[in-house]
Amino acid sequence: MKKTSATTTAMIAAAMLCCGAGAHATDRFDDEQLARVVDETIRPLMKENGVPGIAVAITVHGKRYIFNYGLASKADGQKVTNDTMFEIGSISKTFTATLASYAEARGELGLSDPASKYLPALAGTPFDEISLLDLGTYTAGGLPLQFPVSVTNQESVIDYYKGWRPTYAAGTHRLYSNPSIGLFGHLAAKSMGQPFADLMEGTIFPAFGLTSSFITVPQDRLGDYAYGYSKAGKPVRVTPGVLDSEAYGVKTTAADLIRFVEANMDGTRLDETLRRAIAGTHTGYFKVGVMTQGLGWEMYPYPARLDDLLAGNSSQMALKPHKVTKLVPPSPPQKSVWVNKTGSTNGFGAYAAFVPASRIGIVMLANKNYPIPARVKAAHRILTTLVSTPVSAGAR
Numbered sequence: 001m002k003k004t005s006a007t008t009t010a011m012i013a014a015a016m017l018c019c020g021a022g023a024h025a026t027d028r029f030d031d032e033q034l035a036r037v038v039d040e041t042i043r044p045l046m047k048e049n050g051v052p053g054i055a056v057a058i059t060v061h062g063k064r065y066i067f068n069y070g071l072a073s074k075a076d077g078q079k080v081t082n083d084t085m086f087e088i089g090s091i092s093k094t095f096t097a098t099l100a101s102y103a104e105a106r107g108e109l110g111l112s113d114p115a116s117k118y119l120p121a122l123a124g125t126p127f128d129e130i131s132l133l134d135l136g137t138y139t140a141g142g143l144p145l146q147f148p149v150s151v152t153n154q155e156s157v158i159d160y161y162k163g164w165r166p167t168y169a170a171g172t173h174r175l176y177s178n179p180s181i182g183l184f185g186h187l188a189a190k191s192m193g194q195p196f197a198d199l200m201e202g203t204i205f206p207a208f209g210l211t212s213s214f215i216t217v218p219q220d221r222l223g224d225y226a227y228g229y230s231k232a233g234k235p236v237r238v239t240p241g242v243l244d245s246e247a248y249g250v251k252t253t254a255a256d257l258i259r260f261v262e263a264n265m266d267g268t269r270l271d272e273t274l275r276r277a278i279a280g281t282h283t284g285y286f287k288v289g290v291m292t293q294g295l296g297w298e299m300y301p302y303p304a305r306l307d308d309l310l311a312g313n314s315s316q317m318a319l320k321p322h323k324v325t326k327l328v329p330p331s332p333p334q335k336s337v338w339v340n341k342t343g344s345t346n347g348f349g350a351y352a353a354f355v356p357a358s359r360i361g362i363v364m365l366a367n368k369n370y371p372i373p374a375r376v377k378a379a380h381r382i383l384t385t386l387v388s389t390p391v392s393a394g395a396r
Helices: 008-019 025-049 089-105 132-136 154-163 178-192 196-207 219-224 244-248 254-265 272-281 306-312 315-319 372-388
Strands: 053-060 063-073 284-288 291-293 298-301 325-331 337-345 348-355 360-366
Touching: 025 053, 025 063, 025 372, 053 254, 053 372, 063 254, 089 132, 089 178, 089 196, 089 244, 089 254, 089 272, 089 337, 089 348, 132 178, 154 178, 178 196, 178 244, 196 244, 254 272, 254 348, 254 360, 298 306, 306 315, 306 372, 337 372, 348 372, 360 372
Parallel strands: none
Antiparallel strands: 053 063, 053 360, 284 291, 284 325, 291 298, 298 337, 337 348, 348 360
């Protein structure tokens, strides 16, 4: 949505209508402050990085704001709207972690169980000694960022895992890995006796009230599915790959993703099993520098230093192994933390962050894979502004 000084008031009114909040005179001033900060942050970011479209959703004490910028499709000039779906890349891992934690809360699996328990084909391999927790926290012993190009189907996936040998003892080093958390999600689904995509679309998304979140976008919603854009400016969408659904397969709207963030901060409206599942994803299992690794989510002491966030979300953190300190016992969920996750595909770039103690959160979904530092800086600026200049919190 193009926003100028002449349309800011209309945009705010639409945001207020979207979240069902009534406006008072003082609310209006605060809402316009927020709109101005978002505008002054996002427009330069888009220009500097050549991003066609961005949707930003913010939650403040349970009150939701959505800001839309630019185009979902350059070919036909389709604008980004509240219904626009984006690929969220590795933010999908937080949903995968939620499914696994949900399975644990239901008694279907134990995080300390060996991976081979749920996939007998891996019996007699190092996966007899690698736990589900190791897979879910990238500490299995050196599984790489991606599968080799030769791994293209279920048979070659099994062969790959059977032939793989760890570089490190399980639970000693973190190496960010799609094959690691992909297998984690696959085994979690097997423990529940259903395909991963069916569980996600039939159980997890509906449980959080997400109505525009999919692994496979249905035919009647393809018109809302944004095109991503490569570095060369070509329209692209994610291509199928092994364990892609588990590692980076979710497509969703900013409105749905901010609802998921809200549930992560305050699960009182969820049933007990889901509340336990969320708590499980916020449990700290390993320390890597300042960052605490949970299941899917990554946590930092709050107030969060921008330098710490940039280091924790850096390419070095993603591409290189790091020795970890195992937390024994695991750290229970904390309120005064900055919780975040980045996500990227070839044509999309996303970031989600929230602070439970302050009840603030943000998601930024873009149809270009622009640099992660720019995402982190933008979100940090906006959320820091919310704390230093509180925004009114109207009723839901």
